[in-house]
Amino acid sequence: MQNILPKTGSIKDKVVAEDLLAERKNLNFDQLELTNFVFGGEENYKNYQEWTKILESDPILHNHHEFYEFTREEQIEHNLQKVKRMYEIDKKKYFQDYSEGYFQWYYYIFKGISPYGLHSTMFVSCIDCLSDDEQRAKWLHMAKDFKMLGCYAQTELGHGSNVTGVETTATFDKQTDEIIINTPTITATKFWPGELGKLTNFAMVYANLISNGKNYGVQPFLVQIRDFENHQPVQGVEIGDIGSKFGFNGKDNGFIIFNNLRIPRGNMLQRFSELDREGNFKVKGNQKALFSVMLMGRVQLINFSSFGLHWALLVGTRYAAVRRQFANQEGDKLERKLLDYQTHMMKYGPFLAYSIAFRFAVTDLIKMHKKLLAGLVNNDFGNLELLHHITSGYKSVFTTLSYDAIDEIRQSCGGAGFLSWSSLPSLQQDFAPNTTFEGDNTVMLQQAARLIMKNVTLVMKGKKPHEFFAHLELIKDLPVANKTLSSVSEVLELEYLDLALATRAAFKIRFFMEKYMTTEATENEKLNSLLAIDILPMVKAHVMYTTFRHFRQGIESNGFKCENLKKHFRNLCRLYALNELTQDNQSLYECGFFTQGTMKIISQGLKQLLQEIRPHMIPLVESLRIPDSILVSSIGNSYGDIYETQLEWAKGSRLNKSTTIKGFKELILPIVNGKL
Amino acid sequence: MSNSVPRTGSIKNKIVASDLEEERKNLNFDQMELTEFLYYGKENYAKYQGWIKLVEKEPILANHHSWYDMTREEQMECQLQKSRRMYEIDRKEYFHDVENGFIAWYNAILKGVYSFGLNFTMFMTCIESLADDEQRNQWLPKLKDLKMIGCYAQTELGHGSNVAGIETTATYDNTTDEFVINSPTLTSTKFWPGDMGKISCYSCVYARLISNGKDHGVQPFLVQTRDLATYEPLPGVEMGDIGPKFGYQSKDNGYQIYKNLRIPRYNHLKRFSEVDREGNFKLKGDQRILYSIMLLTRVQIISYAPFAIFQALQIGTRYAVVRRQFSTLDGTKLERKLLDYQTHMYKYAPLLAYAMAFKFSGHYLIKLYEKVMDGVKNNDFSQLELLHHLSSGYKAVYTKITYDAIDDVRQSCGGAGFLQWSALPQYQQDYAPNPTFEGDNTVMLQQCSRLIVKTVKGLAKGKKAEGNFSYLNNILGLIEMKSTAKTVEDVLSVEFLETALAVRSAFKVKSTVEDLMKSKASENQKANSEFAIDIISMSTAHVMYTTFYNFKNGLSIIKCNSLKNHLNNLLRLYSISELIKDNQCLYESGFFSSGIMNLLNQALKQLLKTLRPFMIPIVEAIQIPDVILTSSIGNSYGDIYETQLEWAKSSRLNKSTTIRGFKENILPIVNGKL
Structure with a gap:
């Protein structure tokens, strides 16, 4: 039996797959409004489009699928060429006015990792935030102009x-007015910093300041660390790349060992502390400002969690709308589209809901962060503590969920997703460090727990918590009175879902707090050993609730005009909540919020939503308008070309430059031919 | 403040980290019995050791960390060199008598994927099973001799x-x-x-x-x-x-x-x-024999799953007892070992429990496979359906859990686990096809569900379920049961845990089968569109229950009582982890009620604490030597820093002090010439 396949797409012949065209016809909302939203605003999206134009018109900047086959050296060299080209095109825009330029540009547009991403973010922020005015005046423009990398x-x-465990030492030598940097033990070796291995000539070194015999x-x-003229390491440092990794291979994460390297005293960053000529040390200013450097990194990771997941969905959903397999549809010889399997929608529908939920959360977060930064200038630390709480919790929960989702999407594309050509492997592998760097996710959740504990303590004392924690007041009403659900429409009400998620969080928080207050052990033992595993689900449930709240409120507060779009948002918001309640509901049964029979109604609600959202999956997902020139995917391109390009790229691959492989004729052919 | 750190290990100086040494002293059971069990018996383990000796003395066969830095072409060439050497050493043992040779050898010992793996599995099985006698006689010897x-x-x-x-x-x-x-x-x-x-x-x-x-x-x-x-x-x-x-x-x-x-x-x-x-x-x-090819591959995949978790755990657990982070111990300046964080134990111990459960299940399945194949030779196909059911279900569930487990272990080692030197990235990357190849896992679970549905329908006609399925004989009784557990001890009893897992599965089976029978949609719509997610969930719960059943029953062959005690705790931990992850049906059926969450929580913590001292002795039973493991952080010395730094220094990008492209593209910018 021959299979009857609808016309699949062809990039070469500029033919869009029939199946994809049909899906696009379901568009019933203002897609551009959603596009602007997922790109972080109209202005950002315009920037993005402009960058895309430059990239498409410039041969050096053009992305090519060969990148997936490059060795680490080749990837880095390739990206350095791009950096140079960008510098030539507009050094002011892309290298000096960072806020809307270079870093974000790379982030969205290039394959692989920006060679100077750390320079442009962490390093420049340090100079900006931790130097005093004189230092800043001296160094900032050098850094922004790429004289100092x-x-x-x-x-x-x-x-x-x-x-606090850092061991590198910086010892003040009064005689010469210098500071001597040393790596006293093997464990003090600086290890991991991105761009340290090969690409930079300066390092912002965190070290123990020792002066007059005292450790400050x-x-x-x-x-x-390297010479300006020839880029050779300076005397007193041993330096290099740390090796191949699971992902992020275009980045030269490095190591450095210091051996009596001398720097002028003036190179200690002195906005918040100072060392005088005699070696007297003093702290100055408000140390809280130190946090702000880390905060920015986390906000970016949270932002990217939404974007990365959406990117994977764009590839996966297009593939799933064109790829057909098994089970003929009723009365039809056609095979079934992957996306028409309930199991497939059960993966993709909720992922879309999470990606949009994260987008709403980060939209609020960016506003809060901007407000905080504006305040810092006037020493107003306003919501610093809250922001620290939110960024640690969201960073942890979102990056883990997004990483797992990207992995699931890759797997759900089967073999096609396993091939690098699909773009999913590198997306997953390059996303992977987000869960462990910039604060390990387990540690982050513990940090986020602190402010919850502080606020719940207020509630227990009969005081009002911070408004962000208003849901904690629910702990007073637990267990709740049994409320029997009678219809699916009840569980689809946002009010009901809000209460369910808030109750779930409140129950877990109370569950932990009761143990915390009654357990007789030191704080250390309680938090790390006896009750540590209760902290994580508590914080996660709290984060999932507040994320829902950003989503629910954001639908109304962001000024969306298109009513149909809002309708889709509401459905996705419901789906987010129902998926959460399907995955983790023990607390709700324990406290009586859920009762026998709830499961069936939730399950029906979920299935109903999946069915409602199904026709709109492509229009919703494609709102993330990443053009093919940036996506570079054999199965996720805009033509629904899932076969032709895949085969073309396979044929062109590196191992096919000769018909056999190196070593075969020497080693194995003699065996085949009986000569051994 | 400088941290006081206990002596870390050094491969170079042959010094074992003091933290690791301490952990090993907790060994209180016959570790060799466990090792031999993990390797399918004394004889197999002896063979494994023989191979290791060979690798140690043959430079071409030795694993080297530079492997992790190689291009695809280089890795393949390296593999071909090894194959050639093995052929020279003993072509009869490693190629002609394939069953115990080449592939097993490669699988257990060498890095990467073996060059002729498919030749010696799928291709060979095809010729063996699908060719007639004349064809087989003609082709099989050629294939085994690489002609x-x-x-x-x-x-x-x-x-x-x-x-x-x-x-x-x-x-x-x-x-x-x-x-x-x-x-x-x-x-x-x-x-x-x-x-x-x-x-x-x-x-x-x-x-x-x-x-x-x-x-x-x-x-x-x-x-x-x-x-x-x-x-x-x-x-x-x-x-x-x-x-x-x-x-x-x-x-x-x-x-x-x-x-x-x-x-x-x-x-x-x-x-x-x-x-x-x-x-x-x-x-x-009889066309049914055609199944047998796929079945063998699936049984092999299932048997490999626990080994893959163990490999990752051996690395992760060693790292976690030597790596210390944050000063959170009372009354000492020492930092806390990763494994002394409850959160870390809650990652590792359940993974160990699942690995062990899969191991026992795998043993059961291999025996069943042998029995079925013997039967098939005499045209007895009676248990083929059962084998097909179990192997599809186990393949789907085990490979998924195993892949996630390796990923979790890798992540829990932070940056060190992200580096290829740790061996973990490659374990994960090379294991990754398992959930999707040889039958996508979603499809597998659907296939698995058929025998469940058939069995339940059979019950209505008075046909009794047997073995793994016998819990379904009491399906109506199970879903009416109420737990009587009042204390942590009650919850830790094996009977309670077995009942809970059986109730969970029974509830899902009953509800799904009823839905399927009630719905007026076509079979196709029901299976793929209306109840697809319920079918997956039902099959999974059934697999988890039967896995428990295999684990529990398999324990009878263990002789050392202390070992049995540990395994019993792992059986409990497996069950409790399951009941914490997915318990909605138990509340719905009324088996669980308010208050059980707290008991499960306490039971879990108690098990984690009980198992903690024995993590290293149990995990190290897998006895993978350093020459095979090739890991910068999971070696037997607890050398987690020195080797890591050495290997970093030797990496490819460090052959020159700068990198290609820097001087041409960036240096002119730095020097103001652009």
Whole structure:
């Protein structure tokens, strides 16, 4: 039996697959309004379009699928060529006015990792935030003009998330008015900083300041590590790349060992502390400002969690709308589209809901962060503590969920997703560090727990919590009175879902707090050993609730005009909540919010939503308008070309430059021919 | 503040980290008994040790960390060198007597994916099972001596799991007594078969047999694809590698396009069907045997799952007892070992419990497989259906959990686990195809559900369920049960846990089967659209219950009482983890009620605490030596820093102090010349 396949797409012949065309016809809302939203605003989207134009017109900047086959060296070289080209095109825009330029540009547009991403974010932020005015005036323009290329050298072989464990020393030598940097132990080796291995000539080194025999704790120092003229390592440092990785292979994560490297005293960053000529140390200003550097990194990771997941969905959903397999549809010889399997929608529908939920959360978060930064200038630390809580919790929960979702999407594309050509492997592998770097996700959840504990304590004392924690007041009403659900429409009400998610969080928080208050052990033991595993689900449930709240409120507060779009948002918001309640509901049964029979109604509600959202999957997902020139995917391109390009790229691949493989004729052919 | 750190290990100086040494002192059971169990018996383990000795003394065979830095071409060449050396050393043992040789050897000992893996599994099984006696006698010795190197060419660009969708044609030409093989469409391109791209010179091609204008369905054909003298592709075949992948990079997954390629009629594998000189087609023998090929592969995949978790755990657990982070211990300046964080134990101990559960299940399944195959030889197909059910369900559930487990272990090692030197990235990347190949996991769970539904329908007709399924005899009783557990001890009793897992599965089975029977939709709609997610959930719960059953029953062969005690705790931990992850049905059925969450929580914590001291002795029972493991952080010395730094220094990018492209592109900017 021959299979009857609808016309599949062809990039070469500019033919869009019939199946994809049909899906696009379901568009019933203002897609551009959604596009602007997922790109973080109309202005951002315009920038993005402009970058795309430059990229498409410039041969050096053009992306090519060969990138997936490059060795690490080739990937880095390729991206350095792109950096140079960008510098030639508009150095002011792309390298000096960072806020809307270079970094974001790379982030969205290039394959692989931006060679100077750390320089442009962590390093420049350090100079910007931690230097005093004089230092800033001297260094900032050098850094922004790429005269000084820097990395952020905090992590050591022995210590990552734990900054206070840093062992590198910076000893003040009064005689010469210099500071001597040393790596006293093997574990003090700086290990991991991106761009340290090959690409930078300066490092922002975190080291213990020792002066007059006294250790003043960890401080930042600006250290030159390579010569300006020839880029050779300076005397007193041993430096290199740390090797191949699971992903992020276009990045030269590096190590450095200091051996009596001398720097001027003036290279200690002195906005928040100072060392005088005599070696007297003093702290100045408000140390809280130090947090702000980390905050920015986390906000970006949270932002990327939504974007990365959406990217994977764009590839996966297009593939699933064109790829057909098995089970003929009723009365039809056609095979079934992957996306018409309920199991497939059960993966993709909720992923879309999460991606949009994260987008709403980050939209609020960016506003809060901007407000905070504006305040800092006037020493107003306003919501710093809250922002610290939110960014740690969201960073942890969102990056883990997005990483897992990208992995699931890759797997759901079967073999096609396993091939690098699909773009999904590199997306997953390059996304992978987000769950462990910039604060390990387990540690992050513990940090986020603090403010919850503080606020719940207020509630227990009969006081009002911060408004962000208003749902904690629910703990007073637990267990709740049994409420029997009678229809599916009840569980689809946003009010009901809000209460369910809030109750779930409140129950877990109370469950933990009761143990915390009655367990007799030290704080340390309680938080790390006895009750640690209760903290994580508690924080996660809290984050999932507040994320829902951003979503629900954001639908109304962001000024969306298109009513149909809002309708889709509401459905996705419901789907987000129902999926959560399907996955983790023990607390709700325990406290009586759920009762026998709830499961069936929730399951029906979920299935109903999947069915409602199904026709709109392509129009919704494609709102993330990533053109093929940027996506570079054999199965996720805009033509629904899932076969032709895949085969073309396969044929062109590296191993096919000769008909056999190196070593075969020498080693194995003699065996085949009986000559051995 | 400088941290006081206990002595860390050093491979170079042969010093074991003091933290690791301490942990090993907690050994209180017969570790060798566990080791031999994990390796399927004393004899197998002795063989494994023999191989290790060979690797240690043969420089070509030795694993080296530079492997992690190699390109695909280099990895493949390295593998070919190893194969060649093995052939020279003992071609009889490693190639001719394949069963215990080459593949097992490669699988257990070497890095990466073995070059002729598909030749010695799928291709060989095809010839063995699908060729008639004459064909077999002719081809099998050649294949085992690498005179004929083959691949299994089923999957096409358009069709993977769905064999019936294959489009390649094999048209009988009775004027020349030949079959003409063609790829009539783009989607009919053979795509994915391992060993196809570069290594093999034969393909076992699945194609539609067309004779006298009639399509007789998909049949296997032996097709030569390369000239044996020059190894160039034959006219009529276009072939190559399909490109870089998420993992499995040392495998030449390939494509082939046939254009009027002619093969003798004789090359149609004819144990189960035949085409005569006139082109008349007839079936012969019992077609059910065709299943057995897939089944063997699945059983092998299932058996490999626990080993894969153990490999990752051996690395992760050693790292977690030597790596210390944050000063959170009372009364000391020492930082806390990762494994002394409850959160870390809650990652590792359940993974160990699942690995052990899979191990016992795998043992049961292998015995069942042997029994079924013996039966098949005598035309007894009675347990084939059961084997098909279990192997599809276990394959889906175990590979998914195993893949996630390796990923979790990798992530829990932070940056160190992200580096290839740790060995974890490659374990994950090379394991990754398991959930999707050899039957996509979603499809597998649907297949698994059939026997469950059939069994329940049988119950209504008075047909009793047996073995793994016997809990369903009491399906109505189970869903009416109320838990009487009041204390942590109650919750930890094996009887309670077994009942809870049985109730959970029974509830899902009953509710799903009822839904399926009630709905008026077509079978197709029910299975794929209306109740697809319920079917998956039901199959999974059933698999988790039967796995418990296999684990519990398997314990009787363990002799050492302390070991049995640990295994019993792991059985409990497996169950409690399951009940914490998915318990909605238990509340719905009324088996669980308010307050049980707290008991489960306490029971879990108690088990984690009880198991904690024995993590290293239990995990190290897998006894993978450093020469095999090749890990910067999981070696037997607890050397987590020195080797990592050494290997970093030696890495490829450090062959010169700058990197290609820097001086040309960036230095002019730095120096203000641009």
